[in-house]
Structure formats: structure tokens, C-alpha cells
Amino acid sequence: MIRRRLLEIADIVGGRPVGDPARDGHDGLQDPEVHGIGTDTRTTLTGRLFIAIPGDRHDGHDHLEAARTAGATAALVESGYLDQGGRMPEGLPGIAVAEIRPALAALARDHRRRLDGVVIGITGSSGKTTIRSMAERVLAELGPGTASIRSFNNDLGVPLTILEADEADRWVLLEIGTNAPGEIAHLAEIADPTICVLTGVGRAHLGGFGSEAAIAAEKSALIDAVAGNAGTAIVNADAEVMAPEISGRRAAGASIVTYGESAAVDRSLVHRSVRPGGGQTIDLGDFRCELGLDGRHNAINAIAVVELARSLGVADADIARRLAELEPPPMRFVRHVVGGVEIVDDTYNANPESMRASLETFAEISSAANRRIAVLGGMRELGTRSTALHEAVGAVAARTLDEIVVVGGEDAVAIGRGARDAGFEGVLHEVADGDAATALLAGQISFGDAILFKGSRSVGLEKVVVSILESLEARG
Numbered sequence: 001m002i003r004r005r006l007l008e009i010a011d012i013v014g015g016r017p018v019g020d021p022a023r024d025g026h027d028g029l030q031d032p033e034v035h036g037i038g039t040d041t042r043t044t045l046t047g048r049l050f051i052a053i054p055g056d057r058h059d060g061h062d063h064l065e066a067a068r069t070a071g072a073t074a075a076l077v078e079s080g081y082l083d084q085g086g087r088m089p090e091g092l093p094g095i096a097v098a099e100i101r102p103a104l105a106a107l108a109r110d111h112r113r114r115l116d117g118v119v120i121g122i123t124g125s126s127g128k129t130t131i132r133s134m135a136e137r138v139l140a141e142l143g144p145g146t147a148s149i150r151s152f153n154n155d156l157g158v159p160l161t162i163l164e165a166d167e168a169d170r171w172v173l174l175e176i177g178t179n180a181p182g183e184i185a186h187l188a189e190i191a192d193p194t195i196c197v198l199t200g201v202g203r204a205h206l207g208g209f210g211s212e213a214a215i216a217a218e219k220s221a222l223i224d225a226v227a228g229n230a231g232t233a234i235v236n237a238d239a240e241v242m243a244p245e246i247s248g249r250r251a252a253g254a255s256i257v258t259y260g261e262s263a264a265v266d267r268s269l270v271h272r273s274v275r276p277g278g279g280q281t282i283d284l285g286d287f288r289c290e291l292g293l294d295g296r297h298n299a300i301n302a303i304a305v306v307e308l309a310r311s312l313g314v315a316d317a318d319i320a321r322r323l324a325e326l327e328p329p330p331m332r333f334v335r336h337v338v339g340g341v342e343i344v345d346d347t348y349n350a351n352p353e354s355m356r357a358s359l360e361t362f363a364e365i366s367s368a369a370n371r372r373i374a375v376l377g378g379m380r381e382l383g384t385r386s387t388a389l390h391e392a393v394g395a396v397a398a399r400t401l402d403e404i405v406v407v408g409g410e411d412a413v414a415i416g417r418g419a420r421d422a423g424f425e426g427v428l429h430e431v432a433d434g435d436a437a438t439a440l441l442a443g444q445i446s447f448g449d450a451i452l453f454k455g456s457r458s459v460g461l462e463k464v465v466v467s468i469l470e471s472l473e474a475r476g
Contacts, residue, residue, distance in 0.1 A: 001035060001036035001037070001163065001164050001165070001166060002034065002035075002036060002037060002049075002107070002111050002163045003033060003034065003035055003036075004033070004034055005031050005032070005033055005034070006030070006031050006032055006033075006034060006049075006073075006074050006093060006095065007031045009034060009049065009076075009095060009107060010095045012106055012107055012110045013076070013095065013097055013103035013104075013106045013107055014097065014103070014106070015076070015095035015096055015097040015103060016079070016095065016096045016097075017093065017094070017095060017096075018077070018082060018088055018093070018094045018095065018096045019074075019075075019088035019089075019092060019093040019094045030093050032073045032074060032093070033073075034047070034048065034049040034073050034074060035047035035048060035073070036048045036049070036163070036164065037049045037050075037051055037160065037163050037164075038050055038051070038067075038070075038072065039051050039053055039060065039160070041063045041066035041067050041069075041070050042070075043070070044070060044071055045067055045070040045071045045072040046070075046071030046072075046073075047071065047073050048071070048072055048073060049072070049073065049074050049075065049076055050064070050067035050070075050072040050074070050075040050076070051075075051076050051100060051104060051160075052064060052067075052075055052076060052077045052078070052081070052100065053100055053156065054078060054081075054100060060100075061077060061078070061081045061086060064077070064088065064089050064092065065089045067092070068089045068091060068092040072092065074092065074093045074094055074095065075088070075092055075093075075094040075095075076094065076095050076097065076100065076103060076104070077094050077095070077096055077097075077100075078096065078097060078098070078099060078100055079096045079097065079098055081096075082096055101155055101156065104156065104159045104160070104163075105155065105159050105190050107159070107163065108158070108159030108160075108162040108163055108190050109189075109190055109192075111162055111163055111165070112162050112190065112191065112192055113192075114167050115162075115165055115167055115169065115172060116167060116168060116169070116170075117145065117165075117168075117169045117170045117171045117172055118170070118171050118172070118194050118195060118312060119171075119172045119174065119191060119192065119193045119194050119195075120135070120171060120172065120173050120174065120193060120194070120195050120196065120197070120308065121174050121176045121188060121191055121193035121195075121196040121197075121222050121225070121226070122135075122173065122174065122175050122176065122196065122197045122199065123175070123176045123177065123178070123184060123196070123197075123198055123199070123219050123222050124197070124198050124199025124200050124201070124219060124236065125199070125200060125201055125202035125215065125219075125351060125353060126199065126200065126202055126351055126353050126354045126357075127199035127200065127297070127301050127354075128151070128153065128175045128176075128177065128199055129150075129151050129175060129329060129332070129348075130293075130298065130301055130328075130329065130332060131197055131199055131301050131304055131305060132147055132148055132173050132175050133147075133326075133329050134293075134301060134302065134305045134323070134326060135147075135173055135197075135305050135308055135309070136173055137322050137323075137325065137326060138305055138308075138309045138314060138318075138319055138322040138323065139170075139171050139173070139308075139309060139312065139314065140322070141309075141314045141315075141318045141319075141322065142170045142171060142312060142313070142314060143170040144166065144168070144169055144170060145165075145169045145170050145171035145172060145173065146161065146164055146165040146166065146169050146171075146172050146173070147161070147172070147173035147174075148161045148173060148174055148175040149161065149164075151175060151177070152175065153174075153175035153176055153177035153187075154177055154179075154183075154187075155183070155186065155187065157175070158174055158175075158176060158187045158190060158191055159190060161174055162174070162190070162191065171312070174191050174193070176188065176191065176222060178218055178219070179381070180209075181209065181214070181218055182218075183218070184218050184219060184221040184222055185221040185224075185225070188221060188222050188224075188225035189225070191225075192225070192229065193222065193225055193226050193229070193231065194226065194229045194231040195226060195231045195232055195233070195234070195308065195311065195312075196222045196223065196225070196226045196231070196233050196234070197233075197234045197235075197304045197308060198219055198220070198222060198223065198233060198234070198235040198236060198242075199236055199301070199304065200236035200238060200239055200242075200260070200353070201215050201216045201219055201236075201239040201241055201242055202215075202239070202351055202352060202353035202354075210383065212239065212241045213241045215241075216239065216241040216242050216245050217245065220242075220245040220249070223235065223245070223249055223254060223256065224249070224254075226254075227249065227252070227253070227254035227255070230255075231255065232255040232256070232257060232311060233249075233254065233255065233256045233257070234256075234257050234259065234304050234307050234308055234311075235256055235257070235258050235259070236258070236259055236260045236300070236304070237258035237259070237260050237262060237264070237265050238260035238261055238262050238265075246258065257307055259300070259303040259304055259307060260300060260303075261300065267284065267303050267306075267307055268284070268303070269282060269283075269284065269296075269299050269300060269303060270283045270284060270285045271283040272296065272299045274294075274364055274365070275290070278292075278294060278335065278365070279291055279292045279293060279294065279324075280293075280294065280295075280298075280299060282299045282302055284303060284306065287306055287316060287319075287320075288320075289302075289319070289320035289323050289324060290320070290323070290324040291323050291324065291326065292323065292324055292325060292326035292327060293326050293327075293328055293333075294328075294333055294335075294361050294364070294365055295333065295357060295358075295360070295361035295364070296357070296360065296361070296364075297354075297357035297361070302323060305319075305323070306319055306323075329348075330348070331345055331346065331347045331348035331462055332346060332348050333345075333346045333358060333361060334346075335365075336469060338469060338472040338473055339447065339472045339473075339475050340447035340448060341445055341446075341447065341448070341449050341450075341451070341472055342366065342369065342449070342450040342451070343451055343453070343465060343468060343469060343472075344362055344365075344366075344450070344451065344452045344453065345453055345462070345465045346358045346452065346453060346454045347453050347454065347455065347457070347461040347462040347465060348457065348462075349456055349457050350377065350378075350379045350454055350455050350456045351379055351382075352379065352382075352389045352392065352393065354454075355376075355379065355393045355396070355454060356393070356396050358452065358454045359374065359393075359396050359397055359400075359401075359452070359454070360396070362374065362400075362450070362452040363399070363400035363401075365450075366450035366452075369448060369449060369450035370446070370447075370448030370449055371402045371403060371446075371448070371449045371450070372400060372401050372402050372403070372449075372450050372452075373401065373402065373403040373404070373405065373441075373449060373450070373451045373452070374397055374401050374403075374404050374405070374451070374452045374453075374454065375405040375407060375437055375441070375451060375452065375453045375454070375455075375461060375464065376393065376397065376404065376405070376406050376407065376412070376415050376454055376455055377406075377407045377408050377411075377412065377454070377455020377456055377459030377460075377461050378390060378408045378409070378410075378411025378412055378414075378415070378455060378456060378459060379393075379411065379455075379456050380456045380458060386411065386414075387410075387414050390411050390412075390414035390415050390418065391414050391415070391417055391418030391421065392418060393415050393418060394414070394415040394416060394417060394418025394419035394420075394421070394422065394424075395418045395419065395421070395422035397415070397418075397419050397424070398418075398419040398420075398422040398423060398424035399422075401424070401426060402426045402427070403426050403427040403428075403429075404416065404419055404424065404426065404427070404428050404429070405429045405431060405437055405440065405441070406428070406429070406430050406431070407431055407432075407433065407434060407436075407437045407455065407459055407461065407464075408432075408433070408455075408459055409432075412430060413430060416428050416430055433460075434459070434460045434461060434463050434464045437461075437464050438464050438467045438468065441464075441468055442467070442468065442471045445468070445471075445472070451468070453465050
């Protein structure tokens with residue numbers, strides 16, 4: 001983690017020292033050494049620089065006293081807070097800057113230059129967090145490292161992760177996301193990655209980009225950043241819109257290794273077989289292992305992790321052992337069996353590609369169930385194609401399910417309509433919200449059922465999963 005004197009940080013971010021005992025400038029100012037940063041006063045902040053992130057609903061400036069109580073050594077605040085009469089708590093020195101986000105980026109850039117290990121950027125429309133967690137487990141073979149916490153992938157999360165890295169770390173894994181054009185290039189400029197993984201291009205965030213080609217161009221900015229460091233980009237090339245991005249950059253000298261399912265990629269899946277108790281066996285031709293995660297999409301994800309780990313010197317035997325030990329991250333196709341009912345929690349988020357992957361994987365692992373039920377919520381940020389893309393999800397769901405419960409408004413109705421149009425003859429329920437879904441399911445779940453939950457976080461299906469699991473456990 002970052003270790004700097006307070007006045008040194010002030011110089012890096014272009015800030016002004018503030019706070020008792022130095023309200024009149026540097027005279028008498030304490031210059032403590034900061035050990036790390038923090039944003040949450042509910043955790044221990046001992047020795048850390050508290051970042052007072054502003055916001056409409058939660059403003060860090062309202063928690064400066066709590067930060068002092070939690071042990072913060074100092075705080076980074078916005079000048080506007082002080083100009084409007086805000087005060088630093090007694091005994092908590094600080095640095096005032098015009099805006100927190102640019103200052104945090106500047107501090108992260110400075111710390112990035114001091115890191116000795118390889119910095120790996122991961123982007124893509126889906127699969128970022130899964131590949132990051134897989135790679136984190138495998139790269140542990142190289143020694144200590146730092147990885148993004150949860151899905152810290154924006155202009156706050158990326159700098160915060162960099163600042164948590166130790167200068168002696170062997171590796172740093174960063175998720176890099178985007179909601180609008182230019183964000184990947186901005187975050188890549190802060191992270192300065194030496195290698196990257198582009199997990200693929202899908203239709204997430206179509207509303208902000210307008211087309212898959214625009215998404216491909218945005219994601220490919222990470223390839224440019226890596227090429228500037230003479231590094232290698234590991235790129236899922238299954239989406240046709242990636243072809244011109246890849247060919248153009250290869251022509252310019254970029255080192256790119258492609259992977260996926262299409263015939264033209266450099267690294268592909270030769271064979272896979274599903275294990276009855278969960279997980280699968282994968283064969284890449286010159287590499288074979290057990291994988292502790294379900295689904296063809298995760299077999300494809302594993303290709304990227306194998307290529308990444310090999311490029312950094314991890315032995316094949318160690319890669320295979322680590323992949324076999326994997327467990328899914330929370331709310332990403334986590335399987336629970338309670339009272340003879342299998343509940344699959346895939347509620348972290350949803351886009352058209354992850355919806356399809358989840359439904360196909362569920363069909364694969366639930367073939368012996370008495371009833372196969374999917375509880376599906378809508379997807380967000382799909383723009384003018386939203387209705388058609390929800391209907392397409394319904395068509396996929398219609399192929400293998402006995403029962404479908406759609407939750408929410410127009411998006412959910414479109415899923416149901418797509419299922420009916422595709423010939424679904426099972427039971428279809430349309431419910432208004434998670435509470436209605438819980439009431440419906442609690443009264444009819446029976447031994448031998450398998451139930452998948454999948455939808456965007458805004459739908460709140462993760463709460464339904466908790467309620468249903470509690471209900472099943474109460475049954476004994």
C-alpha cells in the first residue's frame with residue numbers, strides 16, 4: 001500500500017494542507033506518514049488517508065469525525081467543503097483539492113510508477129470479475145500480489161486498487177470497466193498496464209455506445225495501452241466486431257494472442273466434459289485440467305487465465321492445481337442444495353451474453369431435476385434494442401425449462417413474450433417484484449426442483465434467493 005508523508009501527497013495531487021494545528025498554512029503543520037488509503041469509516045482506518053468521496057446520497061465529508069475516530073491519520077477533502085464552512089475535526093490534518101477524483105488519479109499514477117510487479121488490466125463486456133478471481137488464485141503461485149476488490153473497475157475503484165498495492169508485489173490485477181466512450185483510455189492511462197485480457201465484446205451498455213462496434217473500439221483502447229509498453233494482449237476474438245480491431249493493431253505491431261471458440265483463434269477449447277458433482281474437465285490440446293467452475297463460458301475464461309499465467313512463468317502443473325480448486329465468486333452461479341432443492345444464485349448482474357451463458361449452463365447441470373425453473377429479471381442499459389434482446393433471452397429460456405418466472409416491468413414481459421413466441425409450452429408467471437416472486441415460489445417449491453435466479457442487480461433477485469434459502473432451511 002502507499003506510504004507517503006502528508007506534505008509529499010499534497011505536492012503530488014496539487015493540494016493545500018489544511019486543518020488544526022495549521023489553519024494558516026505550513027507553519028506548525030504535522031507531516032505524518034500515511035500508510036494506505038480508505039473510504040469506509042465502518043472499517044479500521046488506522047494510519048490511513050481517508051478519501052472524502054463526495055456524492056448526492058453519501059458524502060464522505062459528512063464522515064470526517066468518524067474517520068478520525070476510526071484511526072485515520074489524515075483526510076483528502078474538496079476545497080468547496082471548506083469554502084462553504086466545513087471544518088476539519090481537531091487532530092485530523094488534511095489536504096484540500098479542487099476535486100477528489102482527479103486528485104485520486106494523480107496519486108495512483110505516482111504510486112503506479114513505483115510498483116515493481118507486472119500490472120494486468122482486465123476488461124470486457126462480461127467475465128471480468130470471474131477471470132480476475134481465477135487469475136488471482138493462479139498467480140498466487142508467483143508470490144504476493146494485489147487484485148481489485150469486488151468489482152472496483154471505475155475511476156474510483158481502479159485508483160483505490162492501485163494504491164492498495166505494495167511496491168514489492170509481484171503482480172497487480174485490475175478490472176477496468178466503462179459506461180461511456182473514453183473511460184477505458186482514461187483508466188488505462190492511470191493503470192499503465194503491461195499485459196491485458198479482453199474477455200470479449202457483447203451488448204452490455206449498448207445504451208451508452210449505440211453499437212457493438214463502438215463497444216469493441218472502446219474496449220480495444222486497453223490493447224493500445226499495453227502495446228505502448230511492448231506487452232501482450234490476450235483477446236477473446238469470438239465477436240466478429242473484434243476482427244478489424246485486432247487486425248489493425250497487429251498490423252501496427254501489437255502483440256496479441258487470441259482465444260475463444262471460433263476456428264481462427266490462436267488458443268481454443270479442444271474438448272470439455274461436465275463432472276456430475278460440479279465443475280468440468282477441459283482440454284486445450286497441450287493443457288488439460290479439472291476446472292472447479294461450471295459452464296462452457298468458464299471453460300473459455302480458463303483459456304485466458306492459462307495463457308496469462310504461462311506468459312508470467314507459472315508452471316502448467318501449478319496452473320492445473322489452482323484451477324481445480326476454484327469456487328465461484330458470490331452471486332455468480334453459486335449452487336446451493338437445501339432439502340433436496342437446488343438453488344442456483346447468478347444474481348450479480350446480467351447482460352444478453354451472461355443471460356445466455358447462465359441459462360445454457362443451468363440446462364447442462366440440471367438435466368436430472370424434476371422441474372427446471374428460471375426466475376429472470378430484466379437487463380439494463382441496452383438502449384433501443386432492449387425489447388428485442390429481452391425477447392431473445394426468452395427464446396433461449398424456452399428451450400429447456402419447465403417453468404419461467406419473470407420479475408419486473410416491461411423488460412420482464414418481453415422475456416416472457418420471447419419465450420412464448422419461441423414455442424414455450426411450460427408454465428409462465430409474470431410478477432411485479434421480488435416480494436411477489438418469493439411468495440409465489442415459497443408455496444410451490446418441491447423436492448427435486450432446480451431453480452436458477454438471474455437478472456440485473458436493480459431487480460433485487462439476490463434478496464429473493466436469501467428468502468427462499470431461509471424458507472427451505474426452515475422446512476428442515
